[in-house]
Amino acid sequence: MKKTRRILALLLAAMLTVSAAGCGSTSAPASSAPESSAAQPSEPASESEPAQEEVPEEPAYTSLDDFVLFDKDGQTLRTGRDATGEQGIVSTSKYEASKIGRQIIEEGGNAIDAAVAAAFALGLVEPNSSGIGGGGFMTLYLAETGETQFIDFRECAPAAATPDMWVMGDDGKVVGNEMMEGGKSIGVPGEVAGMLYILENYGTMTRQQVLQPTIDLARKGVTVTPTLANDMMDSFDKMMKYPEFGETFLREDGLPYGVGEIFQNPDYASTLELIAEQGADGFYKGPLAEAIVAANNKYDGLMTMEDLANYQVKVTEPVKGTYRGYEILSSPPPSSGGTIVIEILNILENFDLPGMEPNSAEELHLFSEAFKLAYADRAKYMGDPKYVDVPLAGLMNKEYAKTLAAQIDVEKAAETVEANDPWPYEHVETTHYSIADKEGNMVSVTKTVNGIFGSGVCVDGYGFMLNNEMGDFDFGPDKPNSIAGGKVPLSSMSPTVVLKDGKPAFVLGSPGATTIISTVAQVISKVIDHGMTMQEAVDAPRIKGFKDNKIDYETRIDQAVIDKLVEMGHICNPLEEWNRSFGSVQAVLYGEDGVLQGAADPRRDGKALGY
Known part of the structure:
Protein backbone atom coordinates (compact mmCIF):
# COMPACT_ATOMS: atom_id res chain seq x y z
CA MET A 1 0.00 0.00 0.00
CA ALA A 20 4.11 24.09 -14.30
CA ALA A 21 7.34 24.23 -16.30
CA GLY A 22 5.54 24.23 -19.63
CA CYS A 23 3.34 27.14 -18.62
CA GLY A 24 6.19 29.07 -17.06
CA SER A 25 4.22 28.91 -13.80
CA THR A 26 5.76 29.78 -10.47
CA SER A 27 2.51 29.86 -8.57
CA ALA A 28 1.56 27.98 -5.43
CA PRO A 29 0.04 24.47 -5.73
CA ALA A 30 -3.22 24.36 -7.62
CA SER A 31 -4.94 22.69 -4.68
CA SER A 32 -4.52 25.83 -2.60
CA ALA A 33 -5.64 28.27 -5.28
CA PRO A 34 -9.12 29.78 -5.32
CA GLU A 35 -11.59 28.30 -7.77
CA SER A 36 -11.62 30.01 -11.12
CA SER A 37 -14.76 31.97 -11.95
CA ALA A 38 -14.36 30.70 -15.49
CA ALA A 39 -15.59 27.34 -14.27
CA GLN A 40 -18.97 28.80 -13.26
CA PRO A 41 -21.95 29.41 -15.61
CA SER A 42 -22.23 33.04 -16.67
CA GLU A 43 -24.95 35.26 -18.08
CA PRO A 44 -24.50 36.35 -21.70
CA ALA A 45 -23.10 39.84 -21.99
CA SER A 46 -25.54 42.61 -22.80
CA GLU A 47 -25.11 44.17 -26.24
CA SER A 48 -25.25 47.59 -24.64
CA GLU A 49 -22.38 46.86 -22.27
CA PRO A 50 -19.08 48.40 -23.36
CA ALA A 51 -16.33 46.02 -24.34
CA GLN A 52 -13.96 45.26 -21.49
CA GLU A 53 -10.32 46.05 -22.12
CA GLU A 54 -8.01 43.18 -21.43
CA VAL A 55 -5.68 43.93 -18.54
CA PRO A 56 -2.22 42.33 -18.88
CA GLU A 57 -1.61 39.71 -16.24
CA GLU A 58 1.02 40.41 -13.62
CA PRO A 59 4.03 38.15 -14.16
CA ALA A 60 4.06 35.24 -11.73
CA TYR A 61 6.32 35.65 -8.71
CA THR A 62 9.72 34.00 -8.85
CA THR A 76 18.73 23.11 -16.18
CA LEU A 77 20.55 25.63 -18.39
CA ARG A 78 24.34 25.75 -18.15
CA THR A 79 25.10 29.36 -19.13
CA GLY A 80 25.02 32.75 -17.44
CA ARG A 81 26.64 31.65 -14.19
CA ASP A 82 29.55 34.11 -14.01
CA ALA A 83 29.69 37.78 -12.98
CA THR A 84 32.11 40.65 -12.52
CA GLY A 85 32.21 43.36 -9.89
CA GLU A 86 34.40 46.13 -8.55
CA GLN A 87 33.16 46.26 -4.95
CA GLY A 88 32.61 42.57 -4.37
CA ILE A 89 31.55 39.17 -5.71
CA VAL A 90 29.28 36.66 -4.03
CA SER A 91 29.31 33.22 -5.63
CA THR A 92 27.06 30.62 -4.01
CA SER A 93 25.24 27.51 -5.09
CA LYS A 94 21.90 29.37 -5.27
CA TYR A 95 20.89 32.66 -6.91
CA GLU A 96 18.87 33.86 -3.92
CA ALA A 97 21.76 33.38 -1.49
CA SER A 98 24.12 35.25 -3.82
CA LYS A 99 21.56 38.04 -4.13
CA ILE A 100 21.25 38.37 -0.36
CA GLY A 101 25.03 38.35 0.05
CA ARG A 102 25.38 41.05 -2.61
CA GLN A 103 22.67 43.10 -0.89
CA ILE A 104 24.73 43.05 2.30
CA ILE A 105 27.80 44.40 0.44
CA GLU A 106 25.65 47.06 -1.26
CA GLU A 107 24.47 48.16 2.18
CA GLY A 108 28.04 48.66 3.36
CA GLY A 109 28.90 45.25 4.79
CA ASN A 110 32.14 43.43 4.13
CA ALA A 111 32.76 39.94 2.75
CA ILE A 112 32.36 38.41 6.22
CA ASP A 113 28.94 40.01 6.75
CA ALA A 114 27.90 38.74 3.32
CA ALA A 115 29.20 35.25 4.12
CA VAL A 116 27.06 35.02 7.26
CA ALA A 117 23.96 36.27 5.43
CA ALA A 118 24.56 33.80 2.59
CA ALA A 119 24.96 30.90 5.02
CA PHE A 120 21.54 31.41 6.61
CA ALA A 121 20.01 32.04 3.16
CA LEU A 122 21.35 28.71 1.89
CA GLY A 123 19.63 26.99 4.80
CA LEU A 124 16.36 28.19 3.27
CA VAL A 125 16.96 27.80 -0.46
CA GLU A 126 19.18 24.72 -0.40
CA PRO A 127 17.98 22.67 2.61
CA ASN A 128 18.84 19.49 0.72
CA SER A 129 22.55 20.27 1.05
CA SER A 130 23.18 22.46 4.09
CA GLY A 131 21.57 24.39 6.88
CA ILE A 132 21.64 25.37 10.53
CA GLY A 133 21.27 21.72 11.54
CA GLY A 134 24.70 21.01 10.06
CA GLY A 135 28.21 22.44 10.13
CA GLY A 136 31.33 23.08 8.12
CA PHE A 137 34.62 24.91 7.68
CA MET A 138 35.71 28.39 6.66
CA THR A 139 39.05 29.66 5.41
CA LEU A 140 39.20 33.40 5.94
CA TYR A 141 41.74 35.93 4.64
CA LEU A 142 41.65 39.37 6.29
CA ALA A 143 42.98 42.09 4.02
CA GLU A 144 43.78 44.66 6.70
CA THR A 145 46.23 42.43 8.58
CA GLY A 146 47.12 39.80 5.97
CA GLU A 147 46.00 37.25 8.56
CA THR A 148 44.46 33.94 7.54
CA GLN A 149 42.18 32.03 9.90
CA PHE A 150 40.56 28.63 9.69
CA ILE A 151 37.18 28.46 11.44
CA ASP A 152 36.03 24.93 12.34
CA PHE A 153 32.29 24.73 12.99
CA ARG A 154 32.04 21.09 11.98
CA GLU A 155 29.56 18.80 13.72
CA CYS A 156 30.95 16.54 16.45
CA ALA A 157 29.83 13.25 18.01
CA PRO A 158 27.53 13.40 21.05
CA ALA A 159 29.36 12.60 24.29
CA ALA A 160 27.60 9.22 24.59
CA ALA A 161 28.63 8.05 21.10
CA THR A 162 30.82 4.91 20.94
CA PRO A 163 32.27 2.69 18.18
CA ASP A 164 29.72 -0.04 19.01
CA MET A 165 26.64 2.23 18.84
CA TRP A 166 25.76 0.69 15.47
CA VAL A 167 25.13 -3.00 14.84
CA MET A 168 26.53 -4.68 11.74
CA GLY A 169 24.22 -7.16 10.00
CA ASP A 170 25.13 -10.39 8.26
CA ASP A 171 25.06 -8.52 4.95
CA GLY A 172 27.97 -6.34 6.07
CA LYS A 173 25.80 -3.23 6.45
CA VAL A 174 24.73 -1.29 9.53
CA VAL A 175 21.33 -2.53 10.71
CA GLY A 176 18.52 -0.07 9.94
CA ASN A 177 20.90 2.21 8.03
CA GLU A 178 21.51 3.96 11.37
CA MET A 179 24.77 5.46 10.10
CA MET A 180 22.88 7.55 7.59
CA GLU A 181 19.38 8.23 8.93
CA GLY A 182 17.57 8.64 12.23
CA GLY A 183 18.86 9.84 15.58
CA LYS A 184 22.13 7.89 15.75
CA SER A 185 23.34 9.50 12.52
CA ILE A 186 23.11 13.03 13.94
CA GLY A 187 26.13 14.99 15.13
CA VAL A 188 25.99 18.11 17.30
CA PRO A 189 25.37 20.96 14.79
CA GLY A 190 27.89 23.79 14.61
CA GLU A 191 26.76 26.17 11.88
CA VAL A 192 24.92 28.71 14.05
CA ALA A 193 27.82 28.94 16.49
CA GLY A 194 30.34 29.27 13.66
CA MET A 195 28.52 31.93 11.71
CA LEU A 196 27.74 34.06 14.74
CA TYR A 197 31.36 33.75 15.88
CA ILE A 198 32.74 35.18 12.65
CA LEU A 199 30.08 37.89 12.54
CA GLU A 200 30.94 39.03 16.06
CA ASN A 201 34.71 38.87 15.52
CA TYR A 202 35.22 39.94 11.90
CA GLY A 203 31.91 41.39 10.64
CA THR A 204 30.53 44.92 10.82
CA MET A 205 26.76 44.35 10.90
CA THR A 206 24.23 43.15 13.47
CA ARG A 207 22.52 39.77 13.51
CA GLN A 208 19.25 41.43 12.59
CA GLN A 209 20.76 43.13 9.54
CA VAL A 210 22.25 39.94 8.07
CA LEU A 211 19.28 37.69 8.89
CA GLN A 212 16.35 39.91 7.91
CA PRO A 213 16.56 39.35 4.12
CA THR A 214 16.28 35.58 4.60
CA ILE A 215 13.49 35.97 7.17
CA ASP A 216 11.51 37.95 4.59
CA LEU A 217 12.27 35.48 1.79
CA ALA A 218 11.25 32.47 3.90
CA ARG A 219 7.77 33.94 4.29
CA LYS A 220 7.49 35.13 0.69
CA GLY A 221 8.76 31.87 -0.75
CA VAL A 222 11.51 30.51 -3.02
CA THR A 223 11.26 29.03 -6.49
CA VAL A 224 11.84 25.28 -6.58
CA THR A 225 14.60 24.45 -9.05
CA GLN A 264 7.54 28.82 1.81
CA ASN A 265 9.05 28.08 5.21
CA PRO A 266 7.57 30.39 7.87
CA ASP A 267 8.90 28.12 10.65
CA TYR A 268 12.45 28.79 9.48
CA ALA A 269 11.71 32.53 9.44
CA SER A 270 10.62 32.33 13.08
CA THR A 271 13.76 30.36 13.96
CA LEU A 272 15.98 33.04 12.44
CA GLU A 273 14.06 35.72 14.33
CA LEU A 274 14.86 33.85 17.54
CA ILE A 275 18.56 33.65 16.62
CA ALA A 276 18.61 37.34 15.66
CA GLU A 277 17.19 38.23 19.08
CA GLN A 278 19.06 35.80 21.34
CA GLY A 279 22.19 34.88 19.42
CA ALA A 280 23.79 31.45 19.83
CA ASP A 281 22.00 30.89 23.15
CA GLY A 282 18.71 30.96 21.24
CA PHE A 283 19.87 27.84 19.37
CA TYR A 284 22.02 25.94 21.86
CA LYS A 285 19.94 26.57 24.99
CA GLY A 286 16.24 26.92 25.80
CA PRO A 287 13.16 25.77 23.85
CA LEU A 288 14.87 25.37 20.47
CA ALA A 289 17.64 23.24 21.98
CA GLU A 290 14.99 21.16 23.73
CA ALA A 291 13.22 20.65 20.39
CA ILE A 292 16.50 19.53 18.75
CA VAL A 293 17.14 16.99 21.50
CA ALA A 294 13.50 15.78 21.37
CA ALA A 295 13.68 15.30 17.59
CA ASN A 296 16.97 13.43 17.94
CA ASN A 297 15.81 11.19 20.77
CA LYS A 298 12.43 10.43 19.16
CA TYR A 299 14.41 8.51 16.55
CA ASP A 300 16.78 6.72 18.95
CA GLY A 301 19.51 9.36 19.09
CA LEU A 302 22.01 10.08 21.84
CA MET A 303 22.18 13.88 21.94
CA THR A 304 21.63 15.79 25.17
CA MET A 305 21.15 19.41 26.18
CA GLU A 306 24.71 19.31 27.51
CA ASP A 307 26.04 18.31 24.07
CA LEU A 308 24.47 21.42 22.58
CA ALA A 309 25.43 23.78 25.41
CA ASN A 310 29.05 22.56 25.33
CA TYR A 311 29.59 23.01 21.57
CA GLN A 312 32.64 25.15 20.83
CA VAL A 313 33.86 26.77 17.61
CA LYS A 314 37.54 26.06 17.00
CA VAL A 315 39.86 28.64 15.44
CA THR A 316 43.20 27.48 14.05
CA GLU A 317 45.55 28.24 11.17
CA PRO A 318 45.00 26.75 7.72
CA VAL A 319 47.49 24.37 6.20
CA LYS A 320 49.84 26.11 3.81
CA GLY A 321 51.58 24.98 0.67
CA THR A 322 52.80 26.36 -2.64
CA TYR A 323 52.20 25.51 -6.29
CA ARG A 324 54.30 27.08 -9.03
CA GLY A 325 54.79 30.30 -7.06
CA TYR A 326 51.25 30.55 -5.69
CA GLU A 327 50.52 30.12 -1.97
CA ILE A 328 47.73 27.64 -1.18
CA LEU A 329 45.89 28.00 2.14
CA SER A 330 43.25 25.44 2.97
CA SER A 331 41.59 23.26 5.60
CA PRO A 332 43.69 21.47 8.26
CA PRO A 333 42.57 18.36 10.15
CA PRO A 334 39.99 17.22 11.09
CA SER A 335 39.41 17.85 7.39
CA SER A 336 41.71 15.87 5.14
CA GLY A 337 40.90 18.21 2.27
CA GLY A 338 43.53 20.93 2.40
CA THR A 339 46.37 18.56 3.23
CA ILE A 340 45.58 16.15 0.41
CA VAL A 341 44.94 18.96 -2.13
CA ILE A 342 48.43 20.27 -1.35
CA GLU A 343 49.92 16.75 -1.56
CA ILE A 344 48.34 16.26 -5.01
CA LEU A 345 49.61 19.63 -6.24
CA ASN A 346 53.09 18.88 -4.86
CA ILE A 347 53.18 15.64 -6.86
CA LEU A 348 51.97 17.35 -10.05
CA GLU A 349 54.54 20.13 -9.67
CA ASN A 350 57.16 17.57 -10.72
CA PHE A 351 55.64 17.36 -14.21
CA ASP A 352 55.30 19.93 -17.02
CA LEU A 353 51.52 20.37 -16.92
CA PRO A 354 51.71 23.90 -18.40
CA GLY A 355 53.29 22.35 -21.51
CA MET A 356 50.48 19.84 -21.94
CA GLU A 357 47.10 20.30 -23.58
CA PRO A 358 44.34 20.80 -21.00
CA ASN A 359 42.48 17.52 -20.44
CA SER A 360 44.84 15.61 -22.68
CA ALA A 361 45.39 11.92 -21.97
CA GLU A 362 48.90 12.75 -20.79
CA GLU A 363 47.62 15.28 -18.24
CA LEU A 364 44.61 13.28 -17.03
CA HIS A 365 46.82 10.23 -16.54
CA LEU A 366 49.06 12.23 -14.18
CA PHE A 367 46.05 13.53 -12.26
CA SER A 368 44.70 10.01 -11.86
CA GLU A 369 48.00 8.62 -10.61
CA ALA A 370 48.47 11.53 -8.20
CA PHE A 371 44.94 10.97 -6.87
CA LYS A 372 45.71 7.30 -6.17
CA LEU A 373 48.87 8.07 -4.23
CA ALA A 374 47.46 10.95 -2.17
CA TYR A 375 44.11 9.30 -1.38
CA ALA A 376 45.93 6.16 -0.18
CA ASP A 377 47.77 8.34 2.34
CA ARG A 378 44.48 9.99 3.30
CA ALA A 379 42.89 6.64 4.15
CA LYS A 380 45.82 5.52 6.28
CA TYR A 381 46.81 8.64 8.17
CA MET A 382 44.06 11.27 8.37
CA GLY A 383 41.76 11.76 11.36
CA ASP A 384 40.90 14.17 14.17
CA PRO A 385 44.34 15.20 15.54
CA LYS A 386 42.93 15.32 19.07
CA TYR A 387 42.64 11.52 18.87
CA VAL A 388 45.30 10.37 16.37
CA ASP A 389 48.77 11.47 15.33
CA VAL A 390 48.69 12.88 11.80
CA PRO A 391 52.02 13.33 9.92
CA LEU A 392 50.82 16.66 8.59
CA ALA A 393 54.15 18.21 7.63
CA GLY A 394 55.32 14.98 6.02
CA LEU A 395 52.24 14.63 3.85
CA MET A 396 52.73 18.17 2.51
CA ASN A 397 56.52 17.97 2.17
CA LYS A 398 57.94 18.72 -1.30
CA GLU A 399 60.66 16.06 -1.01
CA TYR A 400 58.08 13.45 -0.02
CA ALA A 401 56.06 14.46 -3.10
CA LYS A 402 59.13 13.87 -5.27
CA THR A 403 59.36 10.28 -4.03
CA LEU A 404 55.69 9.79 -4.91
CA ALA A 405 56.10 11.41 -8.35
CA ALA A 406 59.00 9.06 -9.07
CA GLN A 407 56.61 6.11 -8.65
CA ILE A 408 54.41 7.31 -11.52
CA ASP A 409 54.90 5.61 -14.87
CA VAL A 410 53.98 8.29 -17.41
CA GLU A 411 53.00 5.60 -19.93
CA LYS A 412 51.04 3.17 -17.79
CA ALA A 413 48.44 3.23 -15.01
CA ALA A 414 49.33 1.63 -11.69
CA GLU A 415 46.88 -1.17 -10.91
CA THR A 416 47.36 -1.05 -7.14
CA VAL A 417 48.68 1.73 -4.91
CA GLU A 418 49.55 1.45 -1.23
CA ALA A 419 49.97 4.26 1.27
CA ASN A 420 53.56 5.47 1.53
CA ASP A 421 55.51 6.62 4.60
CA PRO A 422 55.50 10.39 5.22
CA TRP A 423 56.86 10.12 8.80
CA PRO A 424 60.56 10.55 7.82
CA TYR A 425 59.60 13.94 6.32
CA GLU A 426 57.65 15.04 9.39
CA HIS A 427 60.41 17.25 10.74
CA VAL A 428 60.41 19.92 8.32
CA GLU A 429 37.36 18.41 3.57
CA THR A 430 27.90 19.59 0.86
CA THR A 431 27.60 23.16 -0.44
CA HIS A 432 30.31 25.69 -1.03
CA TYR A 433 30.44 29.42 -1.53
CA SER A 434 33.16 32.01 -2.04
CA ILE A 435 32.99 35.74 -1.39
CA ALA A 436 35.57 38.47 -1.95
CA ASP A 437 35.49 42.25 -1.67
CA LYS A 438 37.54 45.09 -3.12
CA GLU A 439 39.59 45.46 0.08
CA GLY A 440 40.91 41.93 -0.44
CA ASN A 441 38.90 40.09 2.21
CA MET A 442 38.28 36.53 1.02
CA VAL A 443 35.88 34.01 2.56
CA SER A 444 35.75 30.37 1.49
CA VAL A 445 33.04 28.26 3.16
CA THR A 446 32.16 24.61 2.72
CA LYS A 447 29.23 23.47 4.85
CA THR A 448 26.80 20.59 4.86
CA VAL A 449 24.14 18.42 6.45
CA ASN A 450 26.07 15.53 4.81
CA GLY A 451 23.53 13.42 2.88
CA ILE A 452 20.62 14.85 0.89
CA PHE A 453 18.33 16.35 3.57
CA GLY A 454 20.70 14.91 6.18
CA SER A 455 19.32 12.39 8.65
CA GLY A 456 15.70 12.82 7.55
CA VAL A 457 14.96 14.23 11.01
CA CYS A 458 13.40 17.70 10.93
CA VAL A 459 13.10 19.80 14.08
CA ASP A 460 9.34 20.02 14.59
CA GLY A 461 8.02 23.57 14.20
CA TYR A 462 11.42 25.12 13.46
CA GLY A 463 11.78 24.42 9.72
CA PHE A 464 15.25 22.86 9.41
CA MET A 465 16.86 19.44 9.00
CA LEU A 466 19.40 17.77 11.25
CA ASN A 467 22.59 16.39 9.71
CA ASN A 468 23.68 12.75 9.34
CA GLU A 469 27.34 13.58 9.85
CA MET A 470 27.97 10.55 12.08
CA GLY A 471 27.96 8.56 8.85
CA ASP A 472 31.38 10.06 8.09
CA PHE A 473 32.94 7.98 10.86
CA ASP A 474 34.34 4.53 10.11
CA PHE A 475 32.51 1.49 11.48
CA GLY A 476 34.22 -0.27 14.37
CA PRO A 477 37.03 0.62 16.80
CA ASP A 478 40.78 1.25 16.58
CA LYS A 479 40.81 3.26 13.35
CA PRO A 480 41.97 6.87 12.91
CA ASN A 481 38.37 7.78 12.07
CA SER A 482 36.55 5.59 14.63
CA ILE A 483 33.78 7.14 16.76
CA ALA A 484 34.49 8.78 20.10
CA GLY A 485 32.40 11.18 22.17
CA GLY A 486 33.12 14.76 21.11
CA LYS A 487 35.23 13.65 18.15
CA VAL A 488 34.90 15.32 14.74
CA PRO A 489 34.52 12.91 11.79
CA LEU A 490 37.01 12.97 8.93
CA SER A 491 36.04 15.27 6.08
CA SER A 492 37.19 16.12 2.57
CA MET A 493 35.95 19.72 2.69
CA SER A 494 38.59 22.02 1.21
CA PRO A 495 37.68 25.73 1.40
CA THR A 496 40.76 27.28 -0.18
CA VAL A 497 42.37 30.70 -0.51
CA VAL A 498 45.16 31.30 -3.04
CA LEU A 499 47.68 34.15 -2.82
CA LYS A 500 50.28 35.39 -5.30
CA ASP A 501 53.21 37.41 -3.95
CA GLY A 502 51.30 37.81 -0.70
CA LYS A 503 48.25 39.33 -2.39
CA PRO A 504 44.79 37.85 -3.03
CA ALA A 505 44.67 35.78 -6.22
CA PHE A 506 41.52 33.64 -6.00
CA VAL A 507 39.27 31.77 -3.60
CA LEU A 508 37.38 28.53 -4.25
CA GLY A 509 35.95 25.29 -2.92
CA SER A 510 33.37 22.61 -3.69
CA PRO A 511 30.94 20.11 -2.20
CA GLY A 512 31.08 16.49 -3.29
CA ALA A 513 32.36 14.21 -0.48
CA THR A 514 35.73 12.66 -1.35
CA THR A 515 35.47 14.18 -4.86
CA ILE A 516 35.97 17.64 -3.31
CA ILE A 517 39.72 17.14 -3.12
CA SER A 518 40.23 16.10 -6.75
CA THR A 519 37.83 18.80 -7.97
CA VAL A 520 39.62 21.62 -6.16
CA ALA A 521 43.03 20.40 -7.36
CA GLN A 522 41.86 20.27 -11.00
CA VAL A 523 40.39 23.78 -10.93
CA ILE A 524 43.52 25.26 -9.32
CA SER A 525 45.64 23.62 -12.01
CA LYS A 526 43.40 24.90 -14.82
CA VAL A 527 43.86 28.49 -13.61
CA ILE A 528 47.59 28.34 -12.79
CA ASP A 529 48.89 25.86 -15.40
CA HIS A 530 46.70 26.86 -18.34
CA GLY A 531 45.75 30.49 -17.65
CA MET A 532 42.02 29.83 -17.88
CA THR A 533 39.51 32.36 -16.64
CA MET A 534 37.83 31.25 -13.46
CA GLN A 535 34.57 30.34 -15.22
CA GLU A 536 36.46 28.40 -17.89
CA ALA A 537 38.27 26.45 -15.18
CA VAL A 538 35.01 25.71 -13.36
CA ASP A 539 33.24 24.67 -16.58
CA ALA A 540 36.04 22.40 -17.81
CA PRO A 541 35.15 18.68 -17.77
CA ARG A 542 36.55 16.69 -14.86
CA ILE A 543 37.61 13.23 -13.86
CA LYS A 544 37.40 11.53 -10.47
CA GLY A 545 38.42 8.24 -8.92
CA PHE A 546 41.30 7.01 -6.80
CA LYS A 547 40.93 3.25 -6.32
CA ASP A 548 40.54 0.01 -8.31
CA ASN A 549 42.25 1.82 -11.20
CA LYS A 550 38.92 3.36 -12.23
CA ILE A 551 38.27 6.83 -13.64
CA ASP A 552 34.80 8.36 -13.88
CA TYR A 553 34.69 11.11 -16.49
CA GLU A 554 32.35 13.70 -17.94
CA THR A 555 31.67 12.84 -21.57
CA ARG A 556 32.64 16.29 -22.84
CA ILE A 557 36.20 14.91 -22.70
CA ASP A 558 37.20 13.88 -26.23
CA GLN A 559 36.70 10.17 -26.94
CA ALA A 560 40.20 9.92 -28.45
CA VAL A 561 41.59 11.00 -25.06
CA ILE A 562 39.55 8.32 -23.30
CA ASP A 563 40.74 5.69 -25.79
CA LYS A 564 44.34 6.63 -25.04
CA LEU A 565 43.72 6.40 -21.27
CA VAL A 566 42.27 2.91 -21.76
CA GLU A 567 45.41 1.93 -23.69
CA MET A 568 47.45 3.17 -20.70
CA GLY A 569 45.58 0.76 -18.44
CA HIS A 570 42.83 2.95 -16.95
CA ILE A 571 39.30 1.63 -16.54
CA CYS A 572 37.18 4.54 -17.76
CA ASN A 573 33.53 4.94 -16.82
CA PRO A 574 31.47 7.55 -18.72
CA LEU A 575 28.89 9.57 -16.84
CA GLU A 576 27.06 12.59 -18.30
CA GLU A 577 28.30 15.72 -20.05
CA TRP A 578 27.59 17.66 -16.85
CA ASN A 579 27.39 15.47 -13.78
CA ARG A 580 26.45 16.64 -10.29
CA SER A 581 28.76 14.15 -8.58
CA PHE A 582 31.83 16.02 -9.86
CA GLY A 583 31.25 18.81 -7.33
CA SER A 584 29.96 22.35 -7.59
CA VAL A 585 32.72 24.94 -7.47
CA GLN A 586 31.98 28.53 -6.52
CA ALA A 587 34.97 30.84 -6.90
CA VAL A 588 36.20 34.43 -7.18
CA LEU A 589 39.37 35.62 -8.95
CA TYR A 590 41.06 39.00 -8.65
CA GLY A 591 41.72 40.25 -12.19
CA GLU A 592 44.87 42.18 -13.04
CA ASP A 593 42.66 45.18 -13.92
CA GLY A 594 41.23 45.22 -10.39
CA VAL A 595 37.88 43.74 -11.46
CA LEU A 596 36.72 40.67 -9.56
CA GLN A 597 35.64 37.66 -11.62
CA GLY A 598 32.98 35.44 -10.06
CA ALA A 599 32.38 31.90 -11.29
CA ALA A 600 29.63 29.46 -10.37
CA ASP A 601 29.25 25.83 -11.29
CA PRO A 602 26.61 24.92 -13.90
CA ARG A 603 26.57 21.33 -12.65
CA ARG A 604 24.05 22.51 -10.03
CA ASP A 605 22.20 25.78 -9.37
CA GLY A 606 25.18 28.08 -8.71
CA LYS A 607 25.17 31.77 -9.65
CA ALA A 608 27.75 34.49 -9.03
CA LEU A 609 26.65 38.09 -8.59
CA GLY A 610 28.82 41.19 -8.56
CA TYR A 611 28.52 44.72 -7.29
Missing part, protein backbone atom coordinates in the same frame (compact mmCIF):
# COMPACT_ATOMS: atom_id res chain seq x y z
CA LYS A 2 2.82 2.38 0.98
CA LYS A 3 4.69 1.60 -2.25
CA THR A 4 1.55 2.18 -4.31
CA ARG A 5 0.92 5.51 -2.57
CA ARG A 6 4.46 6.62 -3.29
CA ILE A 7 4.28 5.69 -6.98
CA LEU A 8 0.98 7.53 -7.41
CA ALA A 9 2.34 10.59 -5.60
CA LEU A 10 5.49 10.67 -7.72
CA LEU A 11 3.57 10.27 -10.97
CA LEU A 12 1.19 13.09 -10.06
CA ALA A 13 4.05 15.30 -8.92
CA ALA A 14 5.90 14.64 -12.18
CA MET A 15 2.83 15.58 -14.22
CA LEU A 16 2.39 18.78 -12.21
CA THR A 17 6.06 19.60 -12.68
CA VAL A 18 5.83 19.28 -16.45
CA SER A 19 2.64 21.33 -16.47
CA SER A 63 12.59 34.37 -6.39
CA LEU A 64 14.98 33.99 -9.36
CA ASP A 65 14.11 37.46 -10.73
CA ASP A 66 15.44 37.60 -14.30
CA PHE A 67 17.99 34.80 -13.86
CA VAL A 68 16.99 31.97 -16.22
CA LEU A 69 18.11 28.73 -14.57
CA PHE A 70 15.88 26.25 -16.36
CA ASP A 71 13.88 26.11 -19.59
CA LYS A 72 10.14 25.61 -20.15
CA ASP A 73 10.62 21.84 -19.88
CA GLY A 74 12.26 22.13 -16.46
CA GLN A 75 15.75 21.36 -17.77
CA PRO A 226 15.13 21.16 -10.92
CA THR A 227 17.85 20.15 -8.46
CA LEU A 228 15.71 20.81 -5.39
CA ALA A 229 12.60 19.26 -6.95
CA ASN A 230 14.50 16.06 -7.80
CA ASP A 231 15.94 15.82 -4.29
CA MET A 232 12.50 16.38 -2.74
CA MET A 233 10.99 13.69 -4.93
CA ASP A 234 13.83 11.25 -4.25
CA SER A 235 13.34 11.84 -0.50
CA PHE A 236 9.59 11.12 -0.54
CA ASP A 237 9.95 7.74 1.21
CA LYS A 238 12.05 9.34 3.93
CA MET A 239 9.42 12.08 4.34
CA MET A 240 6.85 9.36 5.01
CA LYS A 241 9.14 7.66 7.53
CA TYR A 242 9.93 10.90 9.38
CA PRO A 243 6.62 12.83 9.38
CA GLU A 244 8.06 16.15 10.60
CA PHE A 245 10.24 16.16 7.46
CA GLY A 246 7.21 15.77 5.21
CA GLU A 247 5.14 18.33 7.10
CA THR A 248 7.76 20.98 6.36
CA PHE A 249 8.89 20.03 2.86
CA LEU A 250 5.78 18.61 1.15
CA ARG A 251 2.96 20.66 -0.33
CA GLU A 252 -0.34 21.03 1.48
CA ASP A 253 -1.73 18.15 -0.58
CA GLY A 254 1.06 15.84 0.61
CA LEU A 255 2.96 15.74 -2.69
CA PRO A 256 6.50 16.88 -3.51
CA TYR A 257 6.94 20.35 -5.00
CA GLY A 258 7.41 20.58 -8.76
CA VAL A 259 9.88 22.68 -10.73
CA GLY A 260 8.87 26.35 -10.70
CA GLU A 261 6.51 26.11 -7.72
CA ILE A 262 6.94 28.27 -4.64
CA PHE A 263 8.13 26.78 -1.36
